[in-house]
Amino acid sequence: MQNPYMPYPVRIDEIITETEDRNLKTFKFVFLNPGDEDKFSYRAGQFAELSVTGKGEIPIGIASSPTEKGFVKFTVNKVGLVSSYLHSMKVGEIMGIRGPLGNSYPWDTLEGKNVVIIGGGFAFTTLRSSIVSMLDPANRKKFKDINVIYGARTPGMLLYRDELATWERRDDIKMHITVDAANDPDWKYNVGFVPAITEKKAPKADADTYAIICGPPVMIKFTQPVLDKLGYGHDHIIMSLENRMKCGIGMCGRCNIGKEFVCKDGPVFTLAQLNATPREY
Amino acid sequence: MKVMKIDKNDWAGGIGKIQSSYRLYGPVKGDAFHDFKALEKGELPDLNFLNTRISPKSVVYPQSEIMFEYSLDEKNPDHHIMKDAAKDYSPKAILGIRPCDAASFLLVKRNFDTTEYKDPYWIRSYEATTFIGYACNNPCSTCFCTTAGSGPFNEDGLDILLTDAGDCWYAKAITEKGEKLLNAAGWNTIAAGGSLKKIASLKKEAEAKISSLVSTDQLNNKKTTELYEAPFWEDVSFACINCGTCTFLCPTCWCFDIQDENSGCSGVRMKNWDSCMFPLFTIHGTGHNPRGTKLHRVRQRFMHKLKYYVDKYENGIQCVGCGRCIRSCPVNIDIRRVCDMMNSYDPEACACPVK
Numbered sequence A: 001m002q003n004p005y006m007p008y009p010v011r012i013d014e015i016i017t018e019t020e021d022r023n024l025k026t027f028k029f030v031f032l033n034p035g036d037e038d039k040f041s042y043r044a045g046q047f048a049e050l051s052v053t054g055k056g057e058i059p060i061g062i063a064s065s066p067t068e069k070g071f072v073k074f075t076v077n078k079v080g081l082v083s084s085y086l087h088s089m090k091v092g093e094i095m096g097i098r099g100p101l102g103n104s105y106p107w108d109t110l111e112g113k114n115v116v117i118i119g120g121g122f123a124f125t126t127l128r129s130s131i132v133s134m135l136d137p138a139n140r141k142k143f144k145d146i147n148v149i150y151g152a153r154t155p156g157m158l159l160y161r162d163e164l165a166t167w168e169r170r171d172d173i174k175m176h177i178t179v180d181a182a183n184d185p186d187w188k189y190n191v192g193f194v195p196a197i198t199e200k201k202a203p204k205a206d207a208d209t210y211a212i213i214c215g216p217p218v219m220i221k222f223t224q225p226v227l228d229k230l231g232y233g234h235d236h237i238i239m240s241l242e243n244r245m246k247c248g249i250g251m252c253g254r255c256n257i258g259k260e261f262v263c264k265d266g267p268v269f270t271l272a273q274l275n276a277t278p279r280e281y
Numbered sequence B: 001m002k003v004m005k006i007d008k009n010d011w012a013g014g015i016g017k018i019q020s021s022y023r024l025y026g027p028v029k030g031d032a033f034h035d036f037k038a039l040e041k042g043e044l045p046d047l048n049f050l051n052t053r054i055s056p057k058s059v060v061y062p063q064s065e066i067m068f069e070y071s072l073d074e075k076n077p078d079h080h081i082m083k084d085a086a087k088d089y090s091p092k093a094i095l096g097i098r099p100c101d102a103a104s105f106l107l108v109k110r111n112f113d114t115t116e117y118k119d120p121y122w123i124r125s126y127e128a129t130t131f132i133g134y135a136c137n138n139p140c141s142t143c144f145c146t147t148a149g150s151g152p153f154n155e156d157g158l159d160i161l162l163t164d165a166g167d168c169w170y171a172k173a174i175t176e177k178g179e180k181l182l183n184a185a186g187w188n189t190i191a192a193g194g195s196l197k198k199i200a201s202l203k204k205e206a207e208a209k210i211s212s213l214v215s216t217d218q219l220n221n222k223k224t225t226e227l228y229e230a231p232f233w234e235d236v237s238f239a240c241i242n243c244g245t246c247t248f249l250c251p252t253c254w255c256f257d258i259q260d261e262n263s264g265c266s267g268v269r270m271k272n273w274d275s276c277m278f279p280l281f282t283i284h285g286t287g288h289n290p291r292g293t294k295l296h297r298v299r300q301r302f303m304h305k306l307k308y309y310v311d312k313y314e315n316g317i318q319c320v321g322c323g324r325c326i327r328s329c330p331v332n333i334d335i336r337r338v339c340d341m342m343n344s345y346d347p348e349a350c351a352c353p354v355k
Helices: A035-039 A081-087 A125-135 A161-168 A194-201 A217-230 A271-275 B008-021 B099-112 B120-127 B176-185 B195-209 B224-228 B232-237 B245-249 B294-313 B324-328 B335-343
Strands: A008-017 A024-031 A047-052 A056-061 A072-077 A094-101 A114-120 A146-152 A174-179 A209-214 A237-240 A268-270 B003-007 B023-029 B034-038 B064-071 B092-097 B129-134 B160-164 B168-173 B256-263 B266-273
Touching: A008 A035, A024 A081, A047 A072, A047 A081, A056 A072, A056 A081, A056 A125, A056 B256, A072 A081, A072 A125, A114 A125, A114 A194, A125 A146, A125 A161, A125 A209, A146 A194, A161 A174, A174 A194, A194 A217, A209 A217, A217 A237, A237 A271, A268 A271, B003 B008, B003 B195, B008 B023, B008 B092, B008 B168, B008 B176, B034 B092, B092 B099, B099 B120, B099 B129, B120 B129, B129 B176, B160 B176, B160 B195, B168 B176, B168 B195, B224 B294, B232 B294, B232 B335, B245 B324, B294 B335, B324 B335
Parallel strands: A114 A146, A114 A209, A146 A174, A209 A237, B023 B092, B092 B129, B129 B160
Antiparallel strands: A008 A024, A008 A094, A024 A072, A047 A056, A047 A094, A237 A268, B003 B168, B023 B034, B064 B266, B160 B168, B256 B266
């Protein structure tokens, strides 16, 4: 019987401070046992429990893409006991990861479709995984137009800035980067909140166009009416939820919204599914 | 299956024999209440009880259980790597468990033994256990097992059913596991032909004594969001103090937490019972709490047992009708009343009668 609570041991290979407030760091992990990387086979949109020995576990979306081999990456906001301790850890230290957990974005449904990615703040991690995966030469032809609307408070709060710049220069993905306010006179992208930019830049709805939204509650609250106005059906709006979790496998009982467990039946749901459940997230 | 007759004089001897090949658990009287305990060699279970105050779930699923051990000492080559803690899954038996409590393990099994994931601690412990049930000749006034998928002589989840027939015990072997234990005890006198008839009549008598009932037939047809928004939750939760007694005593409550506990340069990762009654159960790192009020939490408890579970497994409610939460609630919240409110809820109906 495989023990779903046992983490794979990993070593911290690289730590990147992502944002100007230094509250977001990306951790690159390498598996100590080479066979474990194959067992940790994942799809974009899944998450894992990062296990900091002696402190506990935290559920974090996988930021690396299944197309990137030899490591896994997670971007972690400094919030509580485990994430704060993790932020103080150094390259070379040993910890664990447990997963992959949860469903993923519905890649079978999205194949052959237009994809509109709408992200805000630090909820861009599994969206990065998705973009890198879709842009991989082996995958790009599986999708039609890809639009990305991504906003942060300031330019210095955007995640993965080098990659955003690289994607800006490509012609097979339309990037709409925005900030609430720019203090940088050389800022050459959009200024405005994500809902407003969505209204201006998102393609019109049709049966072949799906929107993936991931961001803080306030962004979701004001973006959803915009998508309604653009005509997106609720089964064409895909969302990834967060809730407090422990087990990650649908057993410990805390992350449910109605009969669905966010950890096992989610974290990805369509808005149509969410409309039928209590909004306990 | 066979029914054995156990002479009351052979009782203590048989128990001693069981203890040579099983770790035996049974009801023991404390200051005021009975509870299940591991019996010492030669210690007899005290079957002079209606039911224990706390359910016997901890025999399979301890309140606190170590999963892994680790070292934080960098001189240790395996430092910071989780290692399986030593476990004892040798045969154990629980004697005197009431049929409702035995049935509860089958409900909980659906959570821990799934097609995608298996909780090895719960499953191995459950599989190592032989369940020796004790039929209820005299149910309590708070028992509603007969309408909650169980009953005073219900055999689901049991390996043996013991019936007190006055001058002797009848032991009905229900599974092979049960027969094995009866052999180990040396209880191998086959009861006379009338024993099944006698058990059936005691069963009928006991069932007739259960006067408290719930209706659950409409729960599946109700819309989740409508039940969730029903106005009665305000009233149901008003007196609740979120003490968590109901979830702690409940045989079918399984929620847990995972914690690391360090001592010097080593530590353990463990599973501990947790409760949906506590705000910390669901609070986010940001301080946001999706179940931030006691109304949310009381509603979660009842919706989980009587709606989400019903919809998820399509196999009845997550309750066996033992009545412990009713007996021990300090503010008299009664699951039977809530169940009936949910089962009969009609969002179209006016809250007050129109004259």
